[in-house]
Amino acid sequence: MNDPLRADVVNAQARQPYYRHTLPVRIMHWINVFAFFVLLMSGLQIFNAHPTLNWGKSSYNGRPPLLDIGAASDGSGSTIGTTNVLGHTFETTGLLGVSRGEDGELEARAFPAWATLPGPRWLSMARSWHFFAAWIFVVNGIVYFAYGFASRHFRRDIVPNETDRGSIGRSLMDHLRFRHPHGEAAKHYNVLQKITYMVVIFVLLPAVVLMGWAMSPYLNSLFPGWVDIVGGRQSARTLHFLIAFLLVAFVGVHVFEVIVTGLWNNLRSMITGRYDVRTEKKP
Amino acid sequence: MSTTSRRQFLLQSVSLLGSLLLAGCDRLSHSQWFTRMLAVAESLNKGVRKGTDNRLSMAQEFSEADLSPSFRSNGTARPASAEYQRLAAGGFTDYRLEVGGLVTTPLSLSLDEIRALPSRTQITRHDCVEGWSAIGKWKGARLSALLQKAQPSSAARYVVFRCADSLEEGGDPYYESIDMDDAYHEQTLLAYELNDSILPVENGAPLRLRVERQLGYKMAKYVMRIELVDKLDDIGGGHGGYWEDQGYQWYAGI
Numbered sequence: 001m002n003d004p005l006r007a008d009v010v011n012a013q014a015r016q017p018y019y020r021h022t023l024p025v026r027i028m029h030w031i032n033v034f035a036f037f038v039l040l041m042s043g044l045q046i047f048n049a050h051p052t053l054n055w056g057k058s059s060y061n062g063r064p065p066l067l068d069i070g071a072a073s074d075g076s077g078s079t080i081g082t083t084n085v086l087g088h089t090f091e092t093t094g095l096l097g098v099s100r101g102e103d104g105e106l107e108a109r110a111f112p113a114w115a116t117l118p119g120p121r122w123l124s125m126a127r128s129w130h131f132f133a134a135w136i137f138v139v140n141g142i143v144y145f146a147y148g149f150a151s152r153h154f155r156r157d158i159v160p161n162e163t164d165r166g167s168i169g170r171s172l173m174d175h176l177r178f179r180h181p182h183g184e185a186a187k188h189y190n191v192l193q194k195i196t197y198m199v200v201i202f203v204l205l206p207a208v209v210l211m212g213w214a215m216s217p218y219l220n221s222l223f224p225g226w227v228d229i230v231g232g233r234q235s236a237r238t239l240h241f242l243i244a245f246l247l248v249a250f251v252g253v254h255v256f257e258v259i260v261t262g263l264w265n266n267l268r269s270m271i272t273g274r275y276d277v278r279t280e281k282k283p
Numbered sequence: 284m285s286t287t288s289r290r291q292f293l294l295q296s297v298s299l300l301g302s303l304l305l306a307g308c309d310r311l312s313h314s315q316w317f318t319r320m321l322a323v324a325e326s327l328n329k330g331v332r333k334g335t336d337n338r339l340s341m342a343q344e345f346s347e348a349d350l351s352p353s354f355r356s357n358g359t360a361r362p363a364s365a366e367y368q369r370l371a372a373g374g375f376t377d378y379r380l381e382v383g384g385l386v387t388t389p390l391s392l393s394l395d396e397i398r399a400l401p402s403r404t405q406i407t408r409h410d411c412v413e414g415w416s417a418i419g420k421w422k423g424a425r426l427s428a429l430l431q432k433a434q435p436s437s438a439a440r441y442v443v444f445r446c447a448d449s450l451e452e453g454g455d456p457y458y459e460s461i462d463m464d465d466a467y468h469e470q471t472l473l474a475y476e477l478n479d480s481i482l483p484v485e486n487g488a489p490l491r492l493r494v495e496r497q498l499g500y501k502m503a504k505y506v507m508r509i510e511l512v513d514k515l516d517d518i519g520g521g522h523g524g525y526w527e528d529q530g531y532q533w534y535a536g537i
Contacts, residue, residue: 046352050414058408059415060351082388118312119305123412124530125312133326217342217410218332218536224343233416234410 018187020275024147029270031140036247038133041117044110045126051110057232071097071108079108083214138209148201157189158198165189180261186277204243207233211240218239264272316372318530325402330536334377338464342495345406351417354409354477355487359457362505367447375489380473384443384510389435394475394489400424400432403472409500411533420479421493429509430466442466443518444492445474447505450525459503460515460523460533461494470495472504482530 021029045046052059059065068084069092081097083090094100099112113119148154171191174180181190189197190232193235213219214227214236227233258266262278269275311317314458362368370378375394392496411417426442446457465471472493475482482488488503494501501524513520518529526534 026313027325032435046414050411057345057349058351058415058418060353060355060417061349062352114305116302117305120309122312124526124532125318127412127532128318128321128324128530129308129312131328132321135324209450215410215535216338217408218340218496219497221342222335223342224341229342237414278366 003097011136015276015278018275018277020187020269020274021273022151023273024151025153026270028140028144030135031216032144035137035140036251038135039127039137040244040248041115042126042129045116045118046123047241048110048116048121049123049170053238054234055231055238056234057228058193060232067241069096069110075185079106081108087136092224122149129198132213134209141205141209154201157192158201160191160198164194167191178260182278184277186275196250196253198248204247204250205228207241208243211236211243240272285488289375299457304421306528312348325532325534328532328537332534332536336464338468340496342470343395343409344405345418347406347420349418350406350420350478353416354419354486355415356483357411357413357499358450359504360485362448363452364447364449367427367505371484373489379491380506381508382429382433382510383508385436385439386511387436388432390429390433392429397424397429397473397490398475401428403470404476405470405472405493405495407470407493407495408503409499412526412535420471421474421476422476422479423490423493425469426471426473427467428467429473430511433511435463435511438513439463440513441515441523443510443512443523444503444506445508446503447507447509455519455527457505458519459492459501459525460512461497461501463491465494468494468496474500489512496512496536500524501535502530 043175045206050059050067053067054061054063054065056063062281064087065084066086069077070082072082074080079098080091081093081095081099083092083096085189093106094113097111098106099109101107101109101113111122118125168191174190175192180186211230214230215233220227220233227236230236230239265278314437375421378394379391380397401424402422403425406418406420406422408416408418430442441460441462443460446459449456459498461471470493473490474487474493475490477483477486482491487506490506492501492503492506512518515523515533519525523533524531
């Protein structure tokens with residue numbers, strides 16, 4: 001292996017460069033990453049202005065909230081953070097309800113400063129960031145949908161095909177055992193990946209936008225009563241929040257898989273498009 | 284480097300990068316060019332409204348069954364000024380709503396005169412910028428009827444509402460502004476009744492603006508004077524309202 005020439009030959013056999021992501025997909029992916037994180041963090045700052053989730057047309061309908069984050073006195077003079085989920089209260093000091101601000105002092109706030117944009121309590125600025133990123137997110141999303149259909153990206157790469165249908169069980173076992181496809185199989189998404197991307201692209205992302213629009217008094221007036229389809233404006237606000245956290249869960253799994261299946265190779269394929277297919281060496 | 288120290292190093296790098304990004308974003312929030320860029324979104328939102336609105340789209344109206352048990356009071360609950368206290372003590376019999384600015388006929392109306400104007404009753408949802416909603420039944424004079432009496436000049440582009448309250452002690456009084464599309468909208472009222480009773484002080488007595496297709500902060504309470512103007516630059520901080528001067532969007536339809 002000390003002979004550089006021989007090493008090249010071995011590498012050529014083991015790694016086969018493959019053009020994985022087209023330029024439009026790469027650009028739109030990173031625009032989406034930016035918009036998503038701005039939307040998420042400014043959204044948490046907006047949530048902090050009223051850290052309660054209700055179900056129904058209004059917040060005051062006699063029913064208890066589904067989620068309520070607050071601060072309370074623990075009886076000995078210090079303040080604790082509390083999170084109430086469906087009637088069960090948990091102490092969440094340090095993370096939810098009460099956390100350390102940028103000056104290191106404990107302060108009463110629902111989500112902590114490191115998770116919100118801006119860090120300090122600042123609703124109007126968070127709204128400015130949120131709507132700015134929302135426009136980028138929606139325009140990027142529309143272009144992506146148009147491209148996905150026109151270029152057959154959805155049909156070719158995302159929608160499960162005949163062979164995928166039979167491989168759901170095997171793919172599930174492979175994931176559970178952290179066994180990842182090599183060689184030819186690594187050139188396309190596996191069936192669980194395809195299903196996940198389908199749910200994210202065609203269900204969660206449009207739904208989170210729709211539930212955002214459902215909170216706008218003006219957009220409500222264009223089709224009066226349409227928000228009642230999901231139970232009313234406060235239900236829409238709750239769904240907006242829940243879907244956002246489903247997307248956070250997706251991003252968590254996505255980034256985890258990117259790391260464990262070859263961080264640099266995956267990252268490069270989303271930057272330059274090049275992905276090395278590693279063929280398993282036979283003994 | 285051992286695996287644990289490498290992992291620690293990676294985690295520390297990620298958290299350092301994160302705090303640098305956060306600090307950067309907070310600096311951007313304080314810079315003028317960047318906040319101006321963010322404001323592009325507000326122009327686009329206004330554009331959506333202009334492109335879809337013909338003054339006809341109506342805010343959703345609800346049934347009695349949807350009414351919130353009590354209507355939440357936000358902001359000022361009782362204006363501190365001596366003048367307001369005197370008017371309130373007298374049951375607002377001495378109250379006069381002044382209408383001026385770019386109008387042909389300036390007005391000074393008593394509550395009885397306002398109650399005699401064409402009115403509207405509506406059960407609507409009040410959406411606060413903070414995120415909560417409350418449903419209430421409002422009765423009030425249609426602002427369009429008042430404007431027909433005052434006859435705005437053709438130069439008038441905004442209706443400004445001057446209020447009796449200030450949110451900080453001794454601070455600037457609350458004010459708000461809307462454009463002519465919202466001013467002439469069927470659901471835009473100067474409300475004097477809430478849930479079939481005289482409008483309580485904590486909800487804005489004697490008169491409170493209802494602009495149902497926008498957020499709660501647009502709906503000025505304790506309205507004392509209405510002015511028609513051609514621009515907002517010379518009023519208050521120049522952004523068209525108390526909260527707008529603190530950085531909130533003038534167009535609050537979203």
